[in-house]
Amino acid sequence: MASTSFLFLYVLIMFSLAGMAISDLSDDFYDDVCPEALPTIKRVVEDAVRQERRMGASLLRLHFHDCFVNGCDASILLDQTATIDSEKTARANNNSARGFEVIDKIKSEVDKVCGCPVVSCADILTVAARDSVVALHGPTWEVQLGRRDSTTASRTTANNDIPTPVMDLPALIDNFKKQGLDEEDLVALSGGHTLGFAQCFTFRNRIYNDTNIDSTFASQRQANCPRSGGDSNLASLDPTPALFDSKYFSNLISKKGLLHSDQALFSGGDTDNLVKTYSTNLRTFSKDFAESMIKMGNIKPLTGNQGQIRVNCRMVN
Ligand code: HEM
Ligand SMILES: *[C@@H]1O[C@H](CO)[C@@H](O)[C@H](O)[C@H]1NC(C)=O
Ligand SMILES: *[C@@H]1O[C@H](CO)[C@@H](O)[C@H](O)[C@H]1NC(C)=O
DSSP states (O other): OHHHHHHHHHHHHHHHHHTHHHHTOBTTTTTTTOTTHHHHHHHHHHHHHHHOTHHHHHHHHHHHHHHTTTSSSSGGGOOOOSSOOOGGGSTTTTTTOOOHHHHHHHHHHHHHHHSSOOSOHHHHHHHHHHHHHHHTTOOOOOOOBOOBBOSOOOHHHHHHHSOOTTOOHHHHHHHHHTTTOOHHHHHHHHGGGGBOEEEHHHHHHHHHHOSSSOHHHHHHHHHTSOSSSOTTOEEESSSOTBSOSSHHHHHHHTTOOSSHHHHGGGSSSTTHHHHHHHHHOHHHHHHHHHHHHHHHHTSSOBOTTSSBOOSBTTBOO
């Protein structure tokens, strides 16, 4: 008898340990300790997006680049020091990732309203990404909270794990799979490119060399992205870079994807059908995008007594 109940207890404990990473996140994490935290994040994001619409896109991308490198732990925010291998200079981020000042502003306003640093930088990134999408007329969703901040960063992991714009469909699928994300997540989350801009050097090869591209579109983009020079000249990722809509997908069907990796989602492979669905169904895209954002936001969070709550998002305490 006694040994059966011990076994039961043991199984119970093992189950709760296994489920900890997920179950330690909750949507009411700050409700008692700082009810003003979330409204404060929303207010600063709205102000920033009002000042510059692109900031909404940039904050969304910061969260993505955080989550794909050892989980959503704010590692992307750490500056270079003797002991921190900053991700800010990784290939995908150097002279490209932006919005760090807005995150600093949010952190200082949130800590002020809470009276002490109880809200993690990782949660701030997650909530700011959601609020950015909402500010640009996209869907909303319930963010799971309680992530803690890393004490390390890895430029090498950022270089290895953040997908690149030259990837074809199998490489993209594989890259997302390593994060526990499936093909549907890949297509839905790539829809984040309904917002924001890319620099010439990221799509030059596509507009001069790719064959699955609309020729008028290619010439138009070539006008502001010469064969050499103009590396940082911007083009919008879809025709409406400050509006969350389904044009990113309808554009792919017209062979007007800006990045090689965008067009890869509609070039005769498995994902063509989902691209078609999203291109004419904003509601389905919005619903799937929200679901996949929650999934991405829950990648390997630090919880409980792991990591720390940073006082300054740019450095470990
Ligand atoms: C599927 C693989 C992906 C690749 C290869 C990729 C690649 C890129 C590249 C090359 C840029 C332009 C950066 C620059 O020129 O400075 C960019 C911009 C952007 N990406 Fe992605 N991305 C991917 C997925 C995602 C996901 C999952 C999201 C979010 C859910 C996202 C959100 C954005 C946003 C919003 C921008 C515009 C940022 C701004 O204007 O500041 N991307 N991406
Ligand atoms: C990042 O960009 C800066 C400024 O353009 C450049 O000097 C530096 O070498 C780059 N760092 C890396 C690691 O590529
Ligand atoms: C086009 O492809 C060729 C061969 O791979 C390469 O040498 C060239 O640099 C590419 N052109 C551009 C503008 O990327």
